[in-house]
Amino acid sequence: MSADHATCTATATATATRPACGLYIHVPFCSVRCPFCNFAVTTAREDVDRWLEAVERELGLRAPDWPQAFDTVYFGGGTPSLLPARTIERLLSEVRGLLALTGDAEVTIEVNPGDLAESDLARLRAAGVNRLSLGVQSLDDGDLRFLGRPHDAVTARETFAAARRAGFANISVDLIYGLPLRARGDWARQIDETGRLGPEHISAYTLTWEPGTPLTRRRDAGEFPEPTEAETRELFLFTRDRLARAGYEQYEVSSFARAERFRSRHNSKYWDENAYLGIGPAAHSWRDGRRWWNAPGVRDYARRVLEGGSPVAGEEALSSDQRRLERLFLGLRTTGGVDLDAFRRDFDTDLVTERYELIAGLVRDGEATVTGARLTLTPTGLAIADAIAVALS
Amino acid sequence: MSNQERIRNFSIIAHIDHGKSTLADRLIQLTHAVDDRAFKDQVLDTMDIERERGITIKSNAITLTYNAADDVDYTLNLIDTPGHVDFSYEVSRALTSCEGVLLLVDATQGVEAQTVSNLYLALEHDLEIIPVINKIDMPLADIDRVKEQIESELGLDPSTALLASAKLGTGVPEIVEAIVKRIPPPSGDPSSPLKALIFDSHYDKYRGAVIYCRVFDGCVRPGDFVRFYSGEKSYDVEEVGLFRLGLQKKKSLEAGEVGYIIAGVKSVSDTRVGDTLTLVDNPADSPLPGYREVQPVVFSSIYPTVSDDYEELADSLAKLKLNDASLTYQKDSSISLGFGFRCGFLGLLHMEIVQERLEREFNLSMITTAPTVQYQIELSGGKIVEIDNPLNFPDPSHVERAEEPYIRAEIMVPDRYLGNIIQLCIDNRGTNQKMNYLSPKRVELYYDLPLAEILFEFYDHLKSLSQGYASFSYEPIGYRATDLVKVDILVNGERVDALSFITHRDGAVTRARKICERLKKTIPKQLFKIPIQGAIGSKIIARETISAFRKDVTAKCYGGDITRKRKLLEKQKEGKRRMKMVGSVEIPQSAFLAVLKTDQDDER
Numbered sequence: 002m003s004a005d006h007a008t009c010t011a012t013a014t015a016t017a018t019r020p021a022c023g024l025y026i027h028v029p030f031c032s033v034r035c036p037f038c039n040f041a042v043t044t045a046r047e048d049v050d051r052w053l054e055a056v057e058r059e060l061g062l063r064a065p066d067w068p069q070a071f072d073t074v075y076f077g078g079g080t081p082s083l084l085p086a087r088t089i090e091r092l093l094s095e096v097r098g099l100l101a102l103t104g105d106a107e108v109t110i111e112v113n114p115g116d117l118a119e120s121d122l123a124r125l126r127a128a129g130v131n132r133l134s135l136g137v138q139s140l141d142d143g144d145l146r147f148l149g150r151p152h153d154a155v156t157a158r159e160t161f162a163a164a165r166r167a168g169f170a171n172i173s174v175d176l177i178y179g180l181p182l183r184a185r186g187d188w189a190r191q192i193d194e195t196g197r198l199g200p201e202h203i204s205a206y207t208l209t210w211e212p213g214t215p216l217t218r219r220r221d222a223g224e225f226p227e228p229t230e231a232e233t234r235e236l237f238l239f240t241r242d243r244l245a246r247a248g249y250e251q252y253e254v255s256s257f258a259r260a261e262r263f264r265s266r267h268n269s270k271y272w273d274e275n276a277y278l279g280i281g282p283a284a285h286s287w288r289d290g291r292r293w294w295n296a297p298g299v300r301d302y303a304r305r306v307l308e309g310g311s312p313v314a315g316e317e318a319l320s321s322d323q324r325r326l327e328r329l330f331l332g333l334r335t336t337g338g339v340d341l342d343a344f345r346r347d348f349d350t351d352l353v354t355e356r357y358e359l360i361a362g363l364v365r366d367g368e369a370t371v372t373g374a375r376l377t378l379t380p381t382g383l384a385i386a387d388a389i390a391v392a393l394s
Numbered sequence: 395m396s397n398q399e400r401i402r403n404f405s406i407i408a409h410i411d412h413g414k415s416t417l418a419d420r421l422i423q424l425t426h427a428v429d430d431r432a433f434k435d436q437v438l439d440t441m442d443i444e445r446e447r448g449i450t451i452k453s454n455a456i457t458l459t460y461n462a463a464d465d466v467d468y469t470l471n472l473i474d475t476p477g478h479v480d481f482s483y484e485v486s487r488a489l490t491s492c493e494g495v496l497l498l499v500d501a502t503q504g505v506e507a508q509t510v511s512n513l514y515l516a517l518e519h520d521l522e523i524i525p526v527i528n529k530i531d532m533p534l535a536d537i538d539r540v541k542e543q544i545e546s547e548l549g550l551d552p553s554t555a556l557l558a559s560a561k562l563g564t565g566v567p568e569i570v571e572a573i574v575k576r577i578p579p580p581s582g583d584p585s586s587p588l589k590a591l592i593f594d595s596h597y598d599k600y601r602g603a604v605i606y607c608r609v610f611d612g613c614v615r616p617g618d619f620v621r622f623y624s625g626e627k628s629y630d631v632e633e634v635g636l637f638r639l640g641l642q643k644k645k646s647l648e649a650g651e652v653g654y655i656i657a658g659v660k661s662v663s664d665t666r667v668g669d670t671l672t673l674v675d676n677p678a679d680s681p682l683p684g685y686r687e688v689q690p691v692v693f694s695s696i697y698p699t700v701s702d703d704y705e706e707l708a709d710s711l712a713k714l715k716l717n718d719a720s721l722t723y724q725k726d727s728s729i730s731l732g733f734g735f736r737c738g739f740l741g742l743l744h745m746e747i748v749q750e751r752l753e754r755e756f757n758l759s760m761i762t763t764a765p766t767v768q769y770q771i772e773l774s775g776g777k778i779v780e781i782d783n784p785l786n787f788p789d790p791s792h793v794e795r796a797e798e799p800y801i802r803a804e805i806m807v808p809d810r811y812l813g814n815i816i817q818l819c820i821d822n823r824g825t826n827q828k829m830n831y832l833s834p835k836r837v838e839l840y841y842d843l844p845l846a847e848i849l850f851e852f853y854d855h856l857k858s859l860s861q862g863y864a865s866f867s868y869e870p871i872g873y874r875a876t877d878l879v880k881v882d883i884l885v886n887g888e889r890v891d892a893l894s895f896i897t898h899r900d901g902a903v904t905r906a907r908k909i910c911e912r913l914k915k916t917i918p919k920q921l922f923k924i925p926i927q928g929a930i931g932s933k934i935i936a937r938e939t940i941s942a943f944r945k946d947v948t949a950k951c952y953g954g955d956i957t958r959k960r961k962l963l964e965k966q967k968e969g970k971r972r973m974k975m976v977g978s979v980e981i982p983q984s985a986f987l988a989v990l991k992t993d994q995d996d997e998r
Contacts, residue, residue: 025954206949207949209949237948254948254949271954271956277954279954284954285954285955285956285957286954287954287956292954292956292957294955294957317957323960323964326960326963326964326967327956327960330959330960330963331956334948358886359921359922362886362920362921362922362923363921363922365922366921366922366923366942368921368922368942383948384948385921385948386948387948387949387963387966388921388948388966389921390963391963391966391967392920392921394963394967
């Protein structure tokens with residue numbers, strides 16, 4: 002009894018100081034499947050209605066259990082921009098009705114170039130969407146063809162301009178690098194042109210060779226080589242410098258912002274281990290050391306929810322070792338690094354003392370710094386953040 | 395015709411891959427010793443490791459019955475021998491049990507190094523030699539050339555050579571006839587006291603040691619009371635018999651026969667190869683010549699990769715020992731590797747085989763340290779200690795004098811390689827004792843060499859410098875004075891005791907450098923730079939630096955699915971658990987093995 006009471010008190014106290022939560026809504030529809038993608042997506046648009054019904058139902062089911070403040074909403078996919086603007090409007094209004102969305106909440110939607118007209122964008126803006134994540138990927142048509150993207154560079158520029166006219170003052174652009182047989186100069190031009198476009202935020206990430214995707218199969222068949230580790234590393238460091246010159250500061254492995262206020266508040270929740278609620282197929286949720294995820298297939302997900310069952314396909318309560326590993330690999334991938342005081346509190350060990358030799362070696366070689374009770378990685382350290390996290394775990 | 399007159403004891407000797415196992419298989423099939431349905435290739439190689447590597451480790455035997463052209467049933471005993479210098483003593487005992495050999499030469503390859511060295515072994519035992527040219531069905535077969543070689547390089551009459559294709563069975567009946575006609579029958583005295591030569595044994599978990607022997611004189615039956623010449627204990631013979639497909643009981647084993655004896659001997663360690671078995675009540679006046687107690691000459695430590703596996707390693711070694719009398723072991727411990735065992739082996743191949751069997755048959759992952767010989771060191775107080783483990787090497791200031799084991803090597807080599815081989819011997823601290831021209835083109839060399847030198851690359855160098863033509867055998871000749879140092883290897887400033895080695899002072903720098911280089915290649919890059927140093931005491935004599943890890947560029951992290959990424963990293967972490975941590979440096983098992991590698995491996 003007294004133990005229960007103690008837990009309640011602790012939770013209440015923690016809630017008071019705890020950062021607000023994030024809401025993720027997974028929109029699994031795509032017009033085509035990209036040849037490098039292994040996400041939970043579908044091209045079967047006839048399922049949209051059932052998906053919407055299920056998402057609304059799930060929101061209603063979850064809401065009573067999430068009384069905390071939410072300061073981000075993220076429509077991710079798939080391709081949320083395939084949905085009519087009124088659907089986003091409707092969902093957002095329901096979210097506001099069900100959850101304690103803060104007045105300054107960051108509301109992001111992923112948009113593919115060419116999907117939305119300026120009027121649609123204006124409607125989204127009016128509905129309260131205040132951040133766009135634009136799936137540009139490249140401003141080179143050759144790259145876009147290679148990546149199997151349905152748009153071209155001109156369309157990307159047009160959508161960007163339309164978004165500006167529609168009143169979006171916070172736009173993020175996605176770029177992919179590390180494509181086979183591209184010279185460094187090709188990538189430099191992409192960065193510079195994107196910089197001239199002037200988004201507030203850039204996500205620049207290396208092409209990931211997911212097993213089983215058409216692109217990986219083509220590589221395996223010898224059609225083209227995968228860039229070597231050394232080349233990828235060099236590009237990674239180059240990207241950071243080039244983007245810095247264009248005015249974008251790296252704050253996470255693949256995230257760059259023109260100013261601190263333009264950092265992705267929603268994505269930061271993942272790295273900072275803040276609570277988030279994921280709605281829709283394949284969406285992941287996290288709170289208090291527990292993570293669960295919904296069934297990945299749209300139809301399976303919808304059936305589960307609409308038949309009154311749970312969409313949850315799996316869950317895990319993290320062991321202390323697992324939490325420690327997550328703290329390290331998530332924290333180290335940000336320029337904020339790992340808070341050593343919090344680490345000592347949460348894992349009952351002084352990380353620097355425990356791994357002195359390794360950390361001293363990293364500092365000596367210029368891969369890491371320890372200042373103000375934070376362990377942070379330098380640009381070159383960031384390039385191998387996962388390996389360092391594994392070694393420190 | 396007496397019993398002995400119907401017996402032929404023979405072996406097949408050949409260069410590797412010249413078709414020894416295939417010919418043995420055909421002989422076995424021709425005489426219907428093994429049911430066709432039960433037949434599988436390499437019948438005589440019973441261990442997986444033998445089949446896979448195509449080598450023979452243990453001696454083996456099989457008795458075949460053959461109705462010859464003269465309509466007499468002959469008993470043919472085929473004794474299969476190991477083919478490596480580590481087991482040369484076993485080979486010599488197995489050959490002693492024969493009266494003749496089939497010397498197999500590949501018609502496409504011709505006479506090769508082992509053909510020559512095997513021939514010399516057979517000549518040493520005064521065996522009848524039947525040359526067989528094999529693989530005559532191959533498109534590249536050049537029978538005339540091989541015949542010329544048989545005459546010029548082996549000094550044998552080429553008209554006595556038989557032609558065969560063991561693969562197709564061509565010429566095999568002629569070979570069997572030749573075995574009967576040309577190899578002399580044994581000529582022991584059945585009425586003399588028992589003299590049986592042990593040429594191998596294996597362990598049966600229900601019956602104890604199964605002794606493989608050749609009876610030279612006398613007779614042995616169940617109920618006989620026997621003893622080994624070298625031992626004290628007496629045993630009751632429970633069963634004797636022949637090697638058919640499996641063991642076949644028999645009333646007695648008589649002079650000239652090859653077979654097995656089961657006599658309640660608990661362990662193969664009590665049955666020493668080369669020893670003579672005789673009757674307690676009616677002993678022979680002298681043992682058969684040539685017995686030598688086989689002593690381990692190479693020592694190395696084995697540690698489990700994961701220290702939890704120590705008990706399992708102990709169990710596994712005990713089980714291996716049941717069937718491998720020449721393996722010795724005792725407990726050992728190291729700072730870097732924890733608890734393990736110090737083992738003694740006949741040579742490097744023996745060491746490798748033990749290691750492989752532990753891994754394969756007992757599913758153990760382990761680390762083996764560099765092989766060492768046994769040194770005798772006189773301390774300042776006059777006390778003499780035997781050191782076969784670098785961990786126990788005394789402080790140099792306390793060493794009065796040191797001695798190391800020497801061997802006398804007998805090397806036969808075509809004269810065109812003579813210069814190379816002499817240089818090799820000199821480089822390995824050899825001193826020349828004698829040199830004879832056996833023929834205008836063939837030289838016999840005797841060199842005294844430190845055993846430690848031939849442990850590492852000597853044999854490989856000898857073979858490559860003579861393009862495989864040099865034959866090599868050696869015998870121990872005792873201890874001689876030497877100047878030893880212990881070299882430590884430091885990884886990131888920390889001494890890895892399991893990598894320390896003892897060496898002659900003159901070779902210390904070269905070997906330390908080589909080991910540092912190899913470690914640099916095998917220790918995976920870590921997250922920071924790591925110096926690798928070789929040191930005598932506090933003096934650094936070699937140094938390499940492993941540059942820092944610069945791979946695995948961190949990938950994008952997908953949304954909230956942190957679990958997927960964590961699992962990926964957990965898997966990486968699991969991979970690292972198989973490495974040994976020295977300080978914060980991960981040293982993989984392969985790094986410890988790299989120290990054992992030869993130069994030739996480096997070039998590959």
